[in-house]
Amino acid sequence: xxxxxxxxxxSAFGREILRAKHxxxxxxxxxDDGLAHLLDLYPRQNLDIWTFGKQxxxxxxxxxxxxxxxxxxxxxxxxxxxxxxxxxRRAGEELFDLEHISTTIFDSIEAASGQRTTKRxxxxxxxxxxxxxxYHLDIPMVTLxxxxxxxxxxxxxxxxxxxxxxxIEEIVRMSREExxxxxxxxxxxxxxxxxxxxxxxxxxxLAPHRVKNANCVxxxxxxxxxxxxSLVNANAAYTNALLRxxxxxxxxxxxxxxxxxxxxxxxxxxxxxxxxTGPRVSPTPITFELDMSKDTCVRPLWA
Numbered sequence: 032x033x034x035x036x037x038x039x040x041x042s043a044f045g046r047e048i049l050r051a052k053h054x055x056x057x058x059x060x061x062x063d064d065g066l067a068h069l070l071d072l073y074p075r076q077n078l079d080i081w082t083f084g085k086q087x088x089x090x091x092x093x094x095x096x097x098x099x100x101x102x103x104x105x106x107x108x109x110x111x112x113x114x115x116x117x118x119x120r121r122a123g124e125e126l127f128d129l130e131h132i133s134t135t136i137f138d139s140i141e142a143a144s145g146q147r148t149t150k151r152x153x154x155x156x157x158x159x160x161x162x163x164x165x166y167h168l169d170i171p172m173v174t175l176x177x178x179x180x181x182x183x184x185x186x187x188x189x190x191x192x193x194x195x196x197x198x199i200e201e202i203v204r205m206s207r208e209e210x211x212x213x214x215x216x217x218x219x220x221x222x223x224x225x226x227x228x229x230x231x232x233x234x235x236x237l238a239p240h241r242v243k244n245a246n247c248v249x250x251x252x253x254x255x256x257x258x259x260x261s262l263v264n265a266n267a268a269y270t271n272a273l274l275r276x277x278x279x280x281x282x283x284x285x286x287x288x289x290x291x292x293x294x295x296x297x298x299x300x301x302x303x304x305x306x307x308t309g310p311r312v313s314p315t316p317i318t319f320e321l322d323m324s325k326d327t328c329v330r331p332l333w334a
Contacts, residue, residue: 070104
């Protein structure tokens, strides 16, 4: 198994968009039988199930669901028939079969970037044909490896117009999901990539992005991690949220880490120890259940 990054990635990693090549997609773990087996093994209470509307102007919210009694085979069938996005978070830790793949990926990232990675999280993403993931950003660093299907990814620059500091701060403080308000003119600033199996993509921290699947089931690995620089940025944004809330200031995240960033990050660490928030809990309530009898495989809980 291999994951190859371009030569000279060390100076560009985390600053520029980089493309990788891999052969992870050749594993039988990701055919239908393999995915159904992984879904059966994965702790069902940890399974993220979402349905998204079509990307439109303004704020686009997703709905969160559950599938407490369905088999992995039936969940996969719901993905094929409906408009579903599954995220098996921390799959590299929860599923023994993926441990070697996770290690291979992060070894390649550390070798390419020259940086140590922490807070590793390999998520297995399984999604329906034509599903769109709304415009959003992630707080950690992210690499995406395509295993099955095809999708288009739009990656946008991080600036105040496209990713306002207030939204980043709310995401860091876990008071909102990762979605952002979208305007179609933002696409003029995007770089667009068509991903196929064997391809990987990494982009700068906090860069907004959105995804649209082709007319086929998509399977990919979303690998989140932190480096020293990205961790400083995340903690500085945490402190910025406190400054905005308590002192009515309007701080911004600088383009590069500086001495003030380290100071803010240190303060954030102290604040978190004094006022721990516990594990992340999604601010979006569960409002539907997967149901194969429905055309979209989605049944509202109040129906």
